[in-house]
Amino acid sequence: MDDTLTVHAHLTGAVVRGAGRGHGLGFPTANVAADPGSRVPPSAIYSGWVVRHSTGVVHQGTISIGSNPTFCDTTDVHVEVYCHDTSDEFYGERVGLWFVARIRDTVKFASPDDLIRAAQQDVLRSEAVLASDRGRRVLTGALDAYGKTVSN
Template identity: 85%
Template structure:
């Protein structure tokens, strides 16, 4: 099992349409086009908080950064977040991703079922990380930066 590493990063961008595969997998994701100059962490799976700028609402997330090698042969890197606590779609909205920890490397799975099994484990680990002392600290930073008092 990969070692979970704390990550200090914050990315902003707009939610755009992806390939539309995630919903069928049971893991619908918001695809984020990072703002120019907003640093994108290296490809991997991460836990992090999602702040919707229009409302200040904060969601618990598991973030995939990578080329989705299980499905794609192109090197294009996608930033996607699966929100644990909402089924809202927020196309066109601006969001901030506040990274808490790196969970594992991206894997080229031999089947979609294997990916879904791994993603379920990722979400469990992400939940624990978001609830950890470090997760709460990152959340406090996000709330302060966005000057929001909306409870999670």
């Protein structure tokens, strides 16, 4: 697994409605409209932390940046995050995404079932990365930015 990012990655934005496809695949995502001027990392699947600005609550996330090539319905790049530890919908909320590691390239799968299997593996990899020393360091930095501390 390539656990390096090609850019320092932290971005903020508002959660907006997407196509709704994630629910049907078993991976509901929060679609994030990056703030103007935000530096969006290159298309890939990432492990990261999601900080909800209104509450300060932090969620584990697997973040997809890309154009949804399996479905070929757009060339627009989307930022979508699957929160491992909540099924809350937080449309309209502002969030911060703190990227920990790049998991893999964004690719076109032969079928939605192949995509689901890959997403399941992505989440497992993401959880391992977030539990690592590196994941904890990024979490500490994210919380410091919001004046919070990590509880063990």
